[in-house]
Amino acid sequence: MGRVEGKVAFISGIARGQGRSHAVRLAEEGASIIGFDVCADNPQVEYPLATREDLDETIRLVEKAGGRIHAAVADVRDFDAVQQVLEAGIGEFGRLDIVLANAGIMPITGDERLQRESFVSAVEVMLIGVYNTVYAAIPHVRSGGRGGSIIITSSTNGIVGGISEGNPGVTGYSAAKHGVVGIMRTLSNTLAPESIRVNTVHPTGVNSPMVANEAFGRYVQQFPEIAENLQNPLPVPNGLLECSDVTDTILHLVSDAGKYVTGQTVVVDAGFTNYR
Ligand SMILES: NC(=O)c1ccc[n+]([C@@H]2O[C@H](COP(=O)([O-])OP(=O)(O)OC[C@H]3O[C@@H](n4cnc5c(N)ncnc54)[C@H](O)[C@@H]3O)[C@@H](O)[C@H]2O)c1
8 A cells, every 4th residue: 555545646847857756756655646847948047948758758657657647738837727737637537635836947057047037937937836836726635625735845945045146046046935935834824724734845956957957067166155055964975865855755744644744844955954
């Protein structure tokens, strides 16, 4: 019996990285998956975002793990598109229990980072996009009457400011990642009587295509004092967590083991925020 047997999870940014890792692991633990990804680049982001091929690979891996999946291309900034994917998935699987608002961008490198649009895009994808994901889902979790678990992926940058160049992109990233804590705190109080739990998860650097790319490598070479400040107190091989390390915490929170955890900023940060 899996730890989320028979449940249905809705995941944004599912085509690769942490979103894919969560999807495959929850499927291994008995959940059916509904998910979406933009599968297109963003002009404010120097590194490539996911592709249709990445999304197809997630579908393949979830099915290989024995799970069912309904996944489509959609932009988290478009509420109607998010709602459409979700409703099609619920049409197939009949219920909704778990929501992982995970999609994100890091518009902090390249000349684009200096434009006001980078602040705006960060907030559109990671604050308004989180609103879209969560608010599209809440009526369906509520109507099940069985409780549920909503997790928003924030960052250590949603708890501390860290040291940065203060470009508009990095300011937008931090603003969005702090902003989702407000969404989480409000909704955890609102939904507690219905046993729907809401938490944020705050990872330190994770080995996904968001940071394991040429643009980020160049950025930390250009600003060595920022690279210095990215070190974690706990020893972490190669300095980056694996996506599966974040998935372990997500699985704990969405399963029965987390049934009394709500309203929390849960760090997966190798001691990063405590040290600053
Ligand atoms: N990688 C890190 O070091 C790190 C650290 C802390 C927090 N995070 C957060 O973790 C989450 C997952 O990131 P990741 O590390 O897996 O990176 P990633 O780039 O591999 O995955 C992010 C996914 O979101 C998708 N996406 C981007 N814009 C979208 C949009 N408008 N609509 C729908 N999907 C969109 C991308 O295509 C990609 O598949 C993000 O919210 C990120 O901010 C990452």
